[in-house]
Amino acid sequence: MIPYGKQDISEQDIQAVVDILRSECLTQGPAVPAFENEITRYCKVKHAVAVNSATSALHIACLALGVGKGDIVWTSPITFVASANCALYCGAIVDFVDIDPRTYNMSVESLTEKLVQAKKIGSLPKVVIPVHLCGQSCDMAKIYTLSKQYGFKVIEDASHSIGGKYLNEPIGNCRFSDITVFSFHPVKIITTGEGGMAVTNSLLLAKKMQLLRSHGITRDKDEMTHPPDGPWYYQQIDLGYNYRMTDIQAALGLSQMHRLDEFVKKRNILAKQYNQLLLDLPVVIPWQQDDCYSGMHLYVIRLKLGQINKTHCQIFEGMRSAGIGVNLHYIPIYQQPYFERLGYNGKNYPNANFYYSEAISLPIFPALTQQEQITVIETLQIELKS
Template sequence: MIPYGRQDLNTADIEAVVSVLKSDNLTQGPQVPLFEANICRETQANFAVAGNSATSMLHAACLALGVSKGDIVWTSPITFVASANCALYCGAEVDFVDVDPSTANMCPLALERKLIQANRLGILPKVIIPVHMAGHSCDMQAISKLVKPYGIKIIEDAAHAIGGRYADMPIGSCQFSDITVFSFHPVKIITTAEGGVATTNCLRLSQAMQSYRSHGITKSANEMLRPDEGDWYYEQHNLGFNYRMTDLQAGLGNSQITRLSEFVAKRNKLAKRYQLLLHKLNIKFINPIEHCHSAYHLFIVHLPADIDRKSVFNLMRLAGIGVHVHYFPVYLQPFYLQKSFLPGHCPGAEAYYSHCLTLPLYTELTESEQDFIVTNLTKILGS
């Protein structure tokens, strides 16, 4: 089976992990701060805080921005459930801003309408979480301009987008947001096996996320109530969590990040080749907006409206091609239906979901495998 995505590991990656295994620091050692420094270099952000998953860092980011019971957080309905769940972890309520079906990203026009209505009703969100679907940046400049008058904070869910660029800056620079969160799951652009990082340009937010990722504990004497207690002493200042990244994970990340630009270039080359091979078919592509250089985590097509997507999916899988669907609208998940969300809440998201299909895309995908994928899809759509 050709998978829809997979990690790209080489000998240097393996040697990096083995080197950590042979060291004295398997959990909290020098590799984690080095990885954070490498992320800052790649994103041009002032601070980076590494954690054990992007989900954990989304939660920590919400906490750092003061999200709590009684607050509202808005995000995209076309995303993995973690983008919404992180608000619920804080006791807040969550709602969804519709997407543009052609990009699968948060629609600025839908956001503007929702903000006007929410302001009139007195139910504005505290935080908004745009999601860079498939590695394509949202229109962050437009989103920032819309929410700024209301004092709403922004977390970019860039789980798909490390190595991408928007408005001549790396995604993660936080030029139009307070915090950006990346994922390093094996199918993402680079991997730490599991892991996530939050970037920010605010020292206070970085310190808060550092605290929340490690039980709310500090060993800094200048932060302690009892600084003279002894070198063994630590203090818990808030209810934090064990969201720390290990040195094993960071060691792998430090090796992988040296090939980040290479990985993104390969993904873009394969995406362009898909477009050339598929241009004669009656399908549309989910493309990045202007001023965005995508990381191309996913290659997503829109099948014609008269095509049975499930049949195409099943036939492609029978041919050994691991197509996928990203994503079912979050508010239609059974858990969220219990919160009184109904079909039709975000028509653009439902229109997008009804015809989307993800084709395999990863750095080691060969041209012959890509030809096989396109040949089978062409045959199935023509039958």
């Protein structure tokens, strides 16, 4: 089976982890701040907070921005459920903004229309979470302008996007957002096994997230309610969580950062090759904005079902049966049973519904060989024409 994505682990990565296993600190040691520092350098951002997953990063990002019971948070319906769940964890109300039919990211036009209507009825969002689907940035400059006009905060869900660029600047510099979140799951662009990172230019937000990732506990005497009882002393000053990243994970991530640009370059080369190989097939290839350099985490095609004698599901099953590990990113969140029970439905998201009816993710990862890519295309040709 050729998977849709997988990690690329080098001997250098293995040695970095072994070095930590032989050290005194498996967690809460020097590797985590070293990894954070490398992320801040690469992304040209001031602060980074490493955690055990991107879901955790989204959660503490919402909390740091004051999201609580009764607040409203908007995100894209075409994303993993964590982009919405993070707000529900805080007691907030979640709603969705339809996607752009070409980029599959949050539609600025739909966002603008929704904001106009929300202002009229007094239900503006406290936070908007644009998702950089597949690795391509949302139109953050326009979203930022809307945030100033309507008074909401912005969390970029850049789980797919580290190593990508927007307006020739690294995704994650937080020029147009309050906080950006990355994922380091094994199928992502770099990996720490499991892990995530929240980055920001705000010292206040960084300190809040640092506190929340470790039980709400501080050892900083300036943050305590009274002078410490001794050098052993700490205080829990907030209700936090055990969201820490281990030094084992951080060492892997730090080592992987040395190959980040190489990974993203290879993914973009593979995408261009797919584009050429798919030209004569009844599919829609990914559309890339001129002002973006995608991390290319995913390569999503859309089937022109009107020109094919099979259903979406039949094509998907045929590819899987032939050993091609295609996937579908993503099922619209409002279709999940949990959200349906909360009263969500898809009537207001025609672009998301249409996308879901046609989309298939083809395998893309740095170690994908030319022969494997040809096999993917030849298999797809057979499925589409049979």
